[in-house]
Amino acid sequence: MDTANDLLTIRNLTTSFRIKETYHAAVEDISLSLKKNEVLAIVGESGCGKSTLATSIVGLYNPVNTKVSGEIFYNNQNLTQLNDEQFNSLRGNHIGFIFQDPLSALNPLMRIGEQIAEGLMYHTKLSKQQRGKRVLELLNQVGIAKPERVARQFPHQLSGGMRQRVVIAIALSCKPSILIADEPTTALDVTIQAQILDLLKALQSETETGIILITHDLGVVAEMADRVAVMYAGEVVEEAPVQELFTNAKHPYTRSLLNSIPQTHSENERLEVIQGMVPSLMNLPREGCRFSARIPWIDAAAHESKPQLHEIAPGHLVRCTCWKHFHFEGEEGGGTV
């Protein structure tokens, strides 16, 4: 793997949670990389481990019941080996984090300006006046009119979209080289979603930040991403450049996801769904192809016994061999085993 240009390299990352006395892996054996100025989208249904992956990168998990193994390289440092103090010098400074729900992501008792300036206090040597100036600059940058006024306001006085802009301003305050956005638009209504995505895109082209975008919205992926990793039940099942993924998806899960996007112009009046559910952490099949239970009409022999990621085209990785034999239920097709 060419890692020279990588901003962030994740190798064999496994994150497990303790439930009762045993550890269950929520994210298993993930290897991904992020380049400068690139948007890597991570998609999947709820419960597939997207957010766990994100919190593992910045060490925001609860150390009491969480175990992380593998390597995450940033600036020649292995993040999984850092203690809290070392992590603090990276968090907010080199790695910014944008949260899903802007309504609860801000401290209700603290003024907006104060919350944005907090990171600057620990990562920069700016004086109080300089910090105040930088706060106004940031609010301006995220497209908030009247920054002086907003800096003095409390979160409950702002709308959801405004608050998400503030959360983005917090993430950007120390000019991080990596931005992790965990479903940044999920809690917002559609017009505000578009504004926030535009803002993120504009900011990225300005600052050359690498963005890890976590989402379950394929529309967001199409608009924002350069590369996409599709996760299912804690594993990456397919990884491809965005164009390739939308035109030439291979893995049954990816294809099912794409197939379930409602089409306005389609003749088909049915809303396609993927049958079954993402298995819960404790009931996850650890052997064989994890998606097989949701495509029972595919012959068991089509799956690998230990599914691996195969590079089927440059930069296009697919797990398991079942994609070669996959067809939607009721359809003819695919190869025979």
Add this chain to the structure above:
Amino acid sequence: MWKTIVRRVLLMIPQLFILSLFIFILAKQMPGDPFTGLITPETDPSRIEELRIKAGFYDPWYVQYYHWITNAFQGDFGRSYTYKIAVSTLIGERGLNTFWLSLLSAIFVYLIAIPLGVLAGRYQESFLDKSITLYSFISYAIPTFVLSLIFVYIFGYRLMWFPTSGTVDVGLESGTMEYYWNKIHHLLLPAITYAILGTTAIIQYLRSEIIDAKTQDYVKTARSKGIPMRKVYTRHIFRNSLLPIAAFLGFTITGLLGGSIFIETIFGFPGMGQLFINSIMSRDYSVITALVMLYGFLTLLGSLLSDIIMSIVDPRIRID
């Protein structure tokens, strides 16, 4: 904000009026009258009758009520039949004693409960947390009078570290430094006893608020800024966790005049709690009605104070 406060104070008037009616009617329903206690074998029954007529005992109830309420409004709650002094003077004296005792107790309560609650919440499920929870449940289970008696016996009677009754030693000149020290010395043991037993609610409240706050999204945001955990606690978790405690503060402040019946009785401390129970025992109506009115007023005031305090500490709450 001032408008709201004035409006709320005006609203108290009808509430207090209804309360006063209830108290008056209930007091009238009690068997006997203040003169019953004065009857001795030597008393001439016609003399008592005379006193009753003079005091307006046979007037219609609304006339009696009118006299009582108009006087009460001017701060005259009548005279105590037991202590033979004006009720307002009596309550003023006792109230001041109780105020100092309760204030010292409340300070001790917060000094013990806030650090313990914070530690228990922060180091949740640790040995420390379990010990603190054990302490708070044991202290909740021990009746006040039991611990009071034990402390009076050990620290007052055996070790003689503290005086066992009264508010100040006889013979000290009022206003001197020694006098004030002596007063505080008298307050310490009852206040400590009260504080040891009175912390449970605050500890447990604070503990669960901290545990709750730890998982809030804004704490994750704070951690994602890379600020030290210590600062995450002081700037984010602690401030939010104190809100429910602040919500009680108004009641705590007005409750300072309430006094504790057990503590005051066992420590021989002439305060409001003791006065209340004694006046019921001796059917000292004028004192009882005045005290119940006062407690009712303090409760209403406490709720207003709590609202004002909340509006100061929580920007989401605005009273206007």
